[in-house]
């Protein structure tokens with residue numbers, strides 16, 4: 001029997017983190033196959049609802065990644081995203097979602113290695129937590 | 140609160156007073172009539188009793204003979220005034236110069252909507268008054284007569300009573316807010332009233348009226364407002380403590396909203412939720428039947444429809460920064476869920492995180508419209524861990 005594998009949704013910004021993921025692939029850096037990637041123009045595009053909806057749809061964890069501070073292609077999208085996540089994070093904890101299920105990071109286009117490290121860490125964190133039972137509650 | 144008021148008063152000019160006689164309601168209506176008469180404004184926006192007698196509606200009018208039927212301090216709040224302001228000015232500044240008399244929380248909602256580009260305050264004169272709280276809509280519709288007398292009792296004591304909304308018992312912004320004119324009557328003996336300019340526009344209007352200077356009444360009014368504010372702050376703390384306990388953890392949140400029927404009344408009544416089509420009413424928000432089956436298989440069973448907690452959490456994430464804690468959501472809820480208690484509690488925390496307070500003057504940018512380059516490191520703390528782990532490889 002295959003054991004349970006966490007499923008993580010990675011929401012990556014087009015200009016930095018998605019390119020970082022690409023670089024990881026091109027450089028043949030190994031990372032766990034547990035992520036599904038959604039590309040967005042900017043981490044500033046990520047509405048808190050995307051994260052809630054992913055959890056509700058059955059993902060066990062969500063990773064949102066954008067450009068490093070100061071490097072946003074749209075100048076300040078990632079700073080605004082950071083503020084948004086600052087509101088969402090305590091809220092998620094309030095409704096009982098373990099903080100490690102939803103993580104945020106900055107990964108640049110040149111950081112293929114780092115992309116692999118971050119993904120590995122998120123997958124391991126979520127694996128420790130086990131399958132997500134939240135948002136959609138057990139009857 | 141009081142020191143802020145003093146600053147504003149200094150900026151806006153001296154307070155005026157109206158002598159006892161007609162009582163606060165009569166005096167307010169008189170004064171509004173004079174303002175229209177003197178050409179200071181083109182029209183008024185005031186609550187009137189609806190023909191069925193069990194509610195109030197916002198009426199915009201310029202014929203001062205209608206004033207006698209207006210109800211300046213209605214017992215209940217059927218339509219949040221912020222919404223009325225939005226209807227009038229959502230496209231551009233109003234063509235008419237309108238004076239709107241509203242509760243402090245309605246004006247604060249108007250301020251938030253203005254920051255969100257939904258209200259244009261340029262041609263509006265906003266007038267607020269000392270608010271003892273609003274009676275629950277449900278109670279009012281059931282028995283308007285006794286609710287009216289309960290509300291006049293509340294006005295004379297300056298405090299919410301039994302059938303007031305919970306949001307009002309915990310409201311600390313029930314007096315002067317960032318309005319152009321404020322009518323202060325709590326703690327002033329024999330039905331006298333203070334008329335306080337809150338902005339240069341308000342001052343300019345009042346200067347033309349030959350009102351009596353009112354500094355003498357300030358101390359008793361201020362003392363009473365701070366006494367009442369302290370009492371409401373205590374109730375607020377207590378209510379927040381109970382709310383925190385009640386909603387904490389997924390099970391607490393689920394229990395609180397377990398009888399939610401998903402009608403979304405709380406969202407439709409909210410003055411801040413202005414989207415024409417809410418995500419939660421849209422097709423994309425509905426979970427695919429396939430996905431429901433998969434989830435049910437995985438978990439042994441799920442509740443259908445599955446979106447209750449998601450709806451409330453999503454709305455909190457979207458609008459808690461602008462929530463003015465007016466209590467409309469609780470009033471609109473057909474199954475008596477304390478929606479406003481939860482929202483106020485969360486709103487206070489999210490707003491505090493950005494050193495923001497909803498409903499303050501127009502000039503202040505919304506927290507999501509500004510940022511600091513170095514802040515909120517904790518949000519990405521995981522990155523730091525990853526960095527230190529990554530460094531040996533680099």
Ligand code: SF4
Pocket residue numbers: 216242243244245270271272273306307308310311312313464465466
């Ligand atoms: S929340 Fe209640 S007491 Fe406070 S201003 Fe609004 S109606 Fe008045």
Ligand code: SF4
Pocket residue numbers: 398399400401402403404405406468471472473474475476478
């Ligand atoms: S008004 Fe009450 S029942 Fe309706 S959606 Fe809101 S909380 Fe649920």
